[in-house]
Amino acid sequence: MISNEDIIKLQLIDGLGRKSISKILSYIYSKNLKLNNFSEIVKLLNSIGIRKVHIDINKIEQEALSVIESCKKAKLKIIGIYDKEYPRKLRIIEDKPLLLYVDGDENLLNQDNNIAIVGTRNPSQQGYEISSIFAEKLTEEQCCIVSGLASGCDEAAHYGCLQANGKTVAVIPSGHLYARKANKVLYNRIILSGGAIVSELPPNLRSQSYTFIDRNRIIAAISDGVIVIEGGQKGGTSHTVRFASSYNKPVAYTISNHLNIVQTSLSNNNIEIIDSFEKLVEFKNKICEKGA
Template sequence: MTDERAYWLAWSQIAGVGPTLLMRIYRHFGSLAAAWNADLAALDAVEGIGGVTAGAIAETRASLNPATLFAAHQRDNPDVWTPADADYPRLLTEIPDPPPLLYYRGQVSLAENRGDVGLVAIVGTRNPSSYGKQWTYRLVEALVQAGFTIVSGLAEGIDAIAHQACLDAGGRTIAVLGTGVNRVYPTSNRTLAQQIDRKGLILSEHPRGTGPDRAHFPSRNRIIAGLCRATLVIEAGSKSGALITARVANDYGREVYALPGSLDQPQSRGCLEIIAGGAQVILGETPLLEALGAIPQLDAMPNHAAAPASSPSAPPTPDLPPRLVPIFQAIPPMPPEAIALDTLVQTTQLDTSSLLAALLELEMLGVVSQLPGMRYCRT
C-alpha cells in the first residue's frame, strides 16, 4: 500500500490546491489516499473545489503515480515531514494551512515537535535601532534561561540578532526559511546558518535548491507563527513583514506581544499600532516570563475512549444549534477545568477561525466562558 506521505506530496503538485484547501480535503476524507481515489462528484463536496480545480485534479491524477513521485523526491530530499508523520510539529497540525511538506536540516528535537518545549517567535525590522538590538538580546537571554526555544526567519536585522543572541546564550533556535534549507538568503547570514545547523534546526516548506522568491516570504511567516505559542514583535514599521507574522499568529489564536517604543521612531510605529489593536505590551523580562508562564501547557491528545455525552454523570446539553453542540460537548463543564484552544482544534477538527467564531457565539449565548490563555469552560 502506498505511504500516506506520498499523497501529501502528490496533492501538493496539483494547480489550485494550496495548503488551506489541501487541509480541507484531508479533513473531509480522513486521508489523502482516500481523497486521491475519490470520484470528482465526491470531491465537489469540499468547499473551494470549483470546476477549474476539479479539472486540474483529474488531469494530475491520471498522469501521476504518488509512490513513484515520492520515491524520486526523497532521493533529493530525504529529510522531510508531512502531517502523516508522527514527528511532524504538533502545533502546525492545528493551523488551517500547515505546510504539506516540511523540510529540515540540523538537530531535531522531538520534544519541541511534540510541544513539550515552549517555542517563542521573535520577529522585527531589518533595520533595528540600538534600543531594538539591546532589548532583543535581553529578552532572548531571559527566554533561553527559562527553557524556551527561539524561532525566527533568518532575515537581516531582528531575526538574525535573535538567532545569534540565542546561540550566544547557549539556547536552541529554529530558523524558518523562504528558500530551500540548503539555500541561505541573505547570503550574509550563511555563517549564522551554519551555526544553527550545528546547534539548532532549519525548516522550510520548499525543497532543497529552491532560491529566493518574494512570494515565499509572507507564506514563510505563517510557519513561524504556527510553530509557536507566542510571537514577540521587537521593532516594526507600519508596513513591516513582521506584522504579517503577528497578524497570522493572532488569527491562529496564539499570543502576540510587542515592544513599545517612541512615536518619533519609524521602527516602533508598527509595534504601537498592534498594541493599540490588542497585542500585549512587553514591559520587561520578568513580566514577559510571567505572562508566558500563564499560557497553559498543551493538553494530552484527546482520549476518544472517554464516556459519551449521554453518560449519567454528564451535564445536560442546552438547546443549541446542531453545529454548536459538538463544540459545546468538547468543553469541560466548569472551572477550574478548562480546555486550551489548541486542543479544541484537534478535538473538533475545525480550522481555527471557524472554531473561534463558534466559541464567540457560545459565549454570547452565555453557555461558555473564556479564561486567560485562550482556555474555555462551560459557564
Template sequence: MNDWYKLVIADFNRIEIQTIMQHYDDINDVIDEDINYLSNYYSISKDKFIKLQNITIEEFLNVKMKYINEKIKIICIKDEEYPFILKQIENPPVFLYTKGDINILHNHKIMAIVGTRKMTQYGKDGVIKFAEGLSNENITIVSGLALGIDKVALETAVKNNGKVIAVVGSGLDIVYPPSNRKLWDEIIEKGVIVSEYPLGVQPFNWNFPERNRIIAGLAKGVIVGESAKEGGSLITAKLALDFSREVFAIPGNLSFPSFEGCNNIIKRGEAKLVTEVYDILEEFNWENNNIGIELDISKLSKNELNIYNILYDEKSMDAIINETGYNTSEAISIIMELELKGYVKSINGAKYIRC
C-alpha cells in the same frame, strides 16, 4: 518520507493536497480510484492524477534519496512527528522540510521574536535582552532568519546555548540571505531549520507572508522587537492573534519611525507591553519553572505521545478524552504514567499540562 509525498511529485498544489487528504486515509486509495471521477469531483486536472498513478517505485525512491543525502527530513501532517500545535492553525503546511533536531518542534515553551530588518541599536539591545533571558529559562526561540531583528534573536539564543527554530522562505538548499551561512550551519547543529518548500525553491517575496504563519503557529506567543508602521512582523503578529496566540511588543521612542508599529499595536490593545523577560514568564506562568533541560519525548509510547502532544495548554480530563478518543480508564492510565515519568503535571486538581 510519507507515501503522501507522491502528490507533490505529481505536481499537486497545497490546497489540492489538503482537499484530497481530508477525504482519504491512504494514498493508495487515491491511486486506485477512477481518474475521471477524481478529476471531476475535485476539479483538479486529470493529468495530475495520471502522473500520480504512473509514479514508479524507482522514481519515488530517487526523490527520497535526494532528501536523505541532503540530511533533510520531510514530515507529513499525517505523521505523528508533525507538531500538534501547528496542526491547529488555519491552513497548516502539509509537509515540513526540516534539517536539525526535530524534537525541538515539540517543545512546550516556544516564543517567537520578530521584527524589522532595519533595526536601531535600541531595538537590537532590547531583542538581545529578551532572547538571552528566554534562552536562560529554557524557552525555545523561533524566528525567520532574516537580517536584523530575526538574526539577532536567533544568534543570541545560539550563543547562550538555547534551543532555536528558524523558519525560512526557500528550499533548504538555498541559504538566504547568503550572509547568514554561518548562523544557518550553527542552527542545524544546535537547533532546527524548517521550510514548507521543497529543494530548489527560491526565496520569492510571496513566500515570506506564508512563512510567517508557521512562525506564529509554532509559538505560544510572539514578541515584536521593533517594527515600523507596516511590515512583515506585524503580519506575524496579526496571524498570532488569529491563531489565539499571545502578542507582545517592546515599546520604542516616539520619535523612532521604526517603532511606530510596536507602539501602535500596544496602543490598540493588540499587544501587551513588555520591558523584561519576567513579563513573559508571568503571562504563561513559567516563572520559577526552570526545569533545566527539555524532556526526551522519543522515549514515550505512541499512546503517551498522543496525550503529551495535546497538553501544550492545560486541559481537563474530559477535554483530553474528547481530543484523543481514549475512554476514561485508558486516559487516566496514560496520564498517570506520564506523571510518574515527569512529563505531565496536574494543576488546580483537575487539569493537566506538560511539565
C-alpha cells in the same frame, strides 16, 4: 492512507494549491478510500470534478523522486500531516502545512515555551541589541527562540539564543539549500547547537513573495507567544502579529517600537509592552502558565 510522496506529487501539479490539496486529502480520508498508487489519485481528481489538463504522471513521479533524493542527500526529514511526528501546534490551525522539511531536532516544534522574536530586517542598533539580549535572557529562562533566519532582528535573536547555549528554531521561506547558501554560518551553528531549521518547501525551491507570509503563519503557530522588537506596522512582521492574534497567542512589543505602531495594534487585548527584564520574565511566565 496517502503517503508523503503522494503529497509531494500533488504539490507538483500546476495550479493545485495547498487549500485544494487539503480538501482532496479530507475527501479521501472521509471516504476511507484505498488508493494504491498516484495514477489512482489522478483518476480520483478527474472523477470529483477537479479539472487538470496535461498531467504528466511520469514527469511528476520523476520530480518527486528528485525531491526525495535531495532530502536524503541533505539529511532532511520529511514530516507529513498524517505522521505522528507532525507538530500538534500546527495540526490545530486551519491552513496547516501539508509537509514539513526539517533539518535538526523536530521535537522542538512540539515543546512548550517556544517564544518567537521577530522584527525588521533593518533595525536600529538598539533594536538589534535588544533582540539579541532578550533572546539570551529568555534562553536562560529555559525557552526556545523561534524566528525566521532573516537579517536584522531575526538574526540577532538566533545569535542571542546561541550565545546562551540554547536551542533555536528557524522557519524559512525557501528550501533549505537556498537558506544554507544565504547564511551558512548561522545555519550551521543552529544545527550544531541542537536546534532546527524548518520549511514547508522542498530543498531546491527559492523563496517568493507569498512564501514569506506563509512562513510567518508557521512561526506564529509553533510559538506560545510573539515579541516584536522593531517594525510591525507593515511588512512581514505585521503578518506574524496578525497570525498570532488569530491563533490567540500573546503578543508583546518592546519600548524600541514607535508608539503609534503599538497603538494601532492595541485592539488585540493580548498585546503587551515590554520595557524591562522583569516584564520580559512576566510575559514568559504568563505563557508558561497558559501552556501548563
